Amino acid sequence: MDDDFLVRQILGGNRDAFRLLVLRYQRPLFRFLGLLGFTSDAAEDLAQQTFLRVFRSLQSFDARQSKFGTWLFTIAKRLAANERQRAYHHHEQPAGDASGEGTAPAWQPADPALVHERTHRLRAAMAGLPVALRSTFFLSQINELTLDEVAAIEGCAVGTVKSRIHRAREQLRAALVDQED
Amino acid sequence: MDPCNDIQEKIAGGVPLDAEAQRHVLDCAGCAPVAAACSLLDTTLEAMAPVVPQGFADRVMALVAEDDRAPSLRWFERRWVQIGFAHAAAACTLFNLARFVMQVFVSNVALGGTP
Numbered sequence A: 001m002d003d004d005f006l007v008r009q010i011l012g013g014n015r016d017a018f019r020l021l022v023l024r025y026q027r028p029l030f031r032f033l034g035l036l037g038f039t040s041d042a043a044e045d046l047a048q049q050t051f052l053r054v055f056r057s058l059q060s061f062d063a064r065q066s067k068f069g070t071w072l073f074t075i076a077k078r079l080a081a082n083e084r085q086r087a088y089h090h091h092e093q094p095a096g097d098a099s100g101e102g103t104a105p106a107w108q109p110a111d112p113a114l115v116h117e118r119t120h121r122l123r124a125a126m127a128g129l130p131v132a133l134r135s136t137f138f139l140s141q142i143n144e145l146t147l148d149e150v151a152a153i154e155g156c157a158v159g160t161v162k163s164r165i166h167r168a169r170e171q172l173r174a175a176l177v178d179q180e181d
Numbered sequence B: 001m002d003p004c005n006d007i008q009e010k011i012a013g014g015v016p017l018d019a020e021a022q023r024h025v026l027d028c029a030g031c032a033p034v035a036a037a038c039s040l041l042d043t044t045l046e047a048m049a050p051v052v053p054q055g056f057a058d059r060v061m062a063l064v065a066e067d068d069r070a071p072s073l074r075w076f077e078r079r080w081v082q083i084g085f086a087h088a089a090a091a092c093t094l095f096n097l098a099r100f101v102m103q104v105f106v107s108n109v110a111l112g113g114t115p
Helices: A003-011 A016-035 A040-060 A068-089 A112-127 A131-140 A147-154 A158-180 B004-013 B019-027 B031-048 B056-069 B079-110
Strands: none
Touching: A003 A016, A003 A040, A003 A068, A016 A040, A016 A068, A016 A131, A016 B031, A016 B056, A040 A068, A040 B056, A068 A131, A068 A147, A112 A158, A112 B031, A131 A147, A131 A158, A147 A158, A158 B004, A158 B031, B004 B019, B004 B031, B019 B031
16 A cells, blocks of 8 residues: 555545554654654654644645655654754754753663764764755655655755765764774 | 775765675775774664654544544634635725725816816
8 A cells, every 4th residue: 555545545534544654654754853863752742743734734735746755754854943943942952953962862772881872972973964964864864765755855956965965974974983993 | 997986985875785896895995994884873873763652653643533523613714714704805995995086086077177
C-alpha cells in the first residue's frame, strides 16, 4: 500500500489508514527531530503536532505536486523552526543549538560511556554547522527521502544538496576524528 | 587510474560503495581511515536517534479522534458565510456610494449647474 492509496483511504473516511501512515513515518520523523537537537519529550510533542497538522491539512495535499513524505517533512521542518523561534523569544535553550550540555539525552546509547561522549561531541559539532548545511544533512539522514525530495523540501538544486551533505559530513567527521586522536 | 579520490568522495557523501570499491577500501592505506571515520560518524548518528515512545501512534490517533469530536463551527463562523457577509457589506457600501454620487450629480443638473 503506497502513501497515496492510504491518503485516498483517509479522505474517504477510513481513519485506520492514518494509523498506518503514522507507523510508517514515526521512526524517520523522530530521527529527524532528534538530529535537530530536540529532546525525546520535545520530539514527541513536535511529532504529534506534525501528524495532527498533516491530518487536518490532508484535503489540501496534492499528490501530483509532491510525495507524501516530502510534504510531511516540510511540515515537520516548519514546525521545528517555529518551535526554535518560540524558544528563542522565550529565552529558552533553543533546540538544535544545544551542545548537549544540560539537556537530558533523548537517545539510548548502546555503549554508554563512549557513545555518550561521542554523541555529545557530535552534537556540539552539529550545532556549529551553518543552518542550511545542518538542515539538508539531517534530511539526508532520513532513509525514506531521496536526494530529489530533500532538494524539494530545501528548495534548492540536487547538486546543492549533494555539496551540502558532503561538506557537513566532512566537518562532522573531522570533529569526531580530531578529538578521537 | 587512482580511484581513491572518487571513492573517498563517495564515502564522505554517504554514497553506498559497490563490492569492488569496498575491496579497495580494505586494502588502501589512504581510503581505510576515511571509511573508518565515516563509519564512526554513521554509528554515532544512529545512536543519537531518539527511540519512538511506546504507544505513540495510539496517542496520535487519540488526538485525531479528539480533533474530530471538537464542536463544529456555528453557522456564522463558517468561512464561506463570513466571506458572503464581507461581500454583501462591500456591495452595500458601493451601492450607497453610487447613490450618494448620483444624488449630488442629479441635484446639480436639476439646479442647472455642472457636475
